[in-house]
Amino acid sequence: MQPTPQTQFEDITKELYTKNVDLVNANKTLELIQKLYDIMISSYSLNDVSQRSIETITQSLGFSDGIVVLETSPSAPLSMVAITQTEINKTIMEACNIHVSEMKFDMNNSENLLVKVFSTHMSESSHDIWRVWTPYVKQDDLSGINTALGTQNILVYPIILGDKVLGCFALTMARGEQKLTEFEANTLTRLTTVFGLAIDRVKTNLELQETEKRELEKAKELLRLKDEFVFIATHDLRAPVTAISGFVDIISDKSATFQPDIQEDFNAIKQSSERLKQLINDLLEVARSESGTIQVVTEDVNLVEIVDLVKKQQEPFANTFGVTVTTAMDQSHATVKADKAKLTEVVENLISNGIKYNHSGGTLNVSSVEKDGFLEVSFADTGFGIPEDKKAQVFQKFFRAHQTGTENINGTGLGLFVVRMLLEKMGGTISFVSEENKGTTFTFRLPTA
Ligand SMILES: Nc1ncnc2c1ncn2[C@@H]1O[C@H](COP(=O)(O)OP(=O)(O)OP(=O)(O)O)[C@@H](O)[C@H]1O
Numbered sequence: 001m002q003p004t005p006q007t008q009f010e011d012i013t014k015e016l017y018t019k020n021v022d023l024v025n026a027n028k029t030l031e032l033i034q035k036l037y038d039i040m041i042s043s044y045s046l047n048d049v050s051q052r053s054i055e056t057i058t059q060s061l062g063f064s065d066g067i068v069v070l071e072t073s074p075s076a077p078l079s080m081v082a083i084t085q086t087e088i089n090k091t092i093m094e095a096c097n098i099h100v101s102e103m104k105f106d107m108n109n110s111e112n113l114l115v116k117v118f119s120t121h122m123s124e125s126s127h128d129i130w131r132v133w134t135p136y137v138k139q140d141d142l143s144g145i146n147t148a149l150g151t152q153n154i155l156v157y158p159i160i161l162g163d164k165v166l167g168c169f170a171l172t173m174a175r176g177e178q179k180l181t182e183f184e185a186n187t188l189t190r191l192t193t194v195f196g197l198a199i200d201r202v203k204t205n206l207e208l209q210e211t212e213k214r215e216l217e218k219a220k221e222l223l224r225l226k227d228e229f230v231f232i233a234t235h236d237l238r239a240p241v242t243a244i245s246g247f248v249d250i251i252s253d254k255s256a257t258f259q260p261d262i263q264e265d266f267n268a269i270k271q272s273s274e275r276l277k278q279l280i281n282d283l284l285e286v287a288r289s290e291s292g293t294i295q296v297v298t299e300d301v302n303l304v305e306i307v308d309l310v311k312k313q314q315e316p317f318a319n320t321f322g323v324t325v326t327t328a329m330d331q332s333h334a335t336v337k338a339d340k341a342k343l344t345e346v347v348e349n350l351i352s353n354g355i356k357y358n359h360s361g362g363t364l365n366v367s368s369v370e371k372d373g374f375l376e377v378s379f380a381d382t383g384f385g386i387p388e389d390k391k392a393q394v395f396q397k398f399f400r401a402h403q404t405g406t407e408n409i410n411g412t413g414l415g416l417f418v419v420r421m422l423l424e425k426m427g428g429t430i431s432f433v434s435e436e437n438k439g440t441t442f443t444f445r446l447p448t449a
């Protein structure tokens, strides 16, 4: 029998209606997923994301209550991380007599539905909500709530990501005999993965933070060990080096009587011991500054005396480079507030630079002048100068300019770093002007006594 236009029309209307319902439902699912997505990207707290997600799911799908349990670390019992704040849950929690955050469900508890769903990866339902709360409450204690809720009242779903189960969520229905619609059942199945994504994101972030923290601790420990090593090594080297330079000084007094070839060897020994002493002192200062144990004790120090002493000490060194060191110190303003040993290190470093980065036949002039309560001390050389593009880096640790002519000059690149650090510790400053192939003038300022 041919369908009449009337029945054809009715069929189309029915079909349109069904399609429309499907569309509305699909839209609802999408909306819910969007809400969960918003929650997921707004927080990195496991409890916060779980709590807001379960509240959104219960409200959007018309459930009365919900809870979330998660495996917080591999093979640990399931922990309760979220629970909707409703009258039913409050009554249950009172009966359980334990704080939510302390609730853990052991994997051996086969009666518990959460544990079962977690192990089997399959959703479950029950009329007895005690199946979710065992072992924290007796079965009879919840019978009143069971009756009030009606049958088929608890649904438990796994929270899944790929082939991993991260935990479960449970929803309570307070709708008497009524069953889940096909749409609700489908939506809930889909939510298991969305929920999984949200939880996984938070967990990955937490793990990342933990790893970062561990790496940082490791790096800090390595740095500390390195500092300690440098400190101990240089400190232990200092005693023998001081002894050597002490003997060198004693012999030095008699050096005028040496044969010329022995005199030359002796000068080489003297320079090397000076260099070693300076390097050890610099390394010690760096180690101290990094460990924060540097100490300066300021007193009235005669700067003219220090400059004269260092000039005399470095004479053989200056001779090797063919450099003449001259001084023009302000005799009436000779004392500054400083740490004597540290100020000597500063002067040693600046004079040795002025000598070694100089041309043969060049000069280094050390002069001072008082200005506004400060003594300005300048070290002006006629040497290589510092290239324009290297000027910003000369005070950095281990920096060396490596320009033509200075390739064979020994150095570690610590001198100026230490000089600036020590001066700043003593309330001073340092600056320089330099022109390539003309020369460099370093000037430091320290408060006068
Ligand atoms: N008077 C100067 N003239 C030209 N260049 C200089 C002068 N003083 C420093 N420099 C440049 O700055 C760099 C850093 O100087 P710094 O004193 O810190 O290290 P260094 O002399 O190389 O080694 P160290 O002092 O540890 O023995 C030097 O390598 C050099 O290139």
Ligand SMILES: [Mg+2]
Pocket: 349, 352, 353, 411, 414, 415, 416
């Ligand atoms: Mg130097």
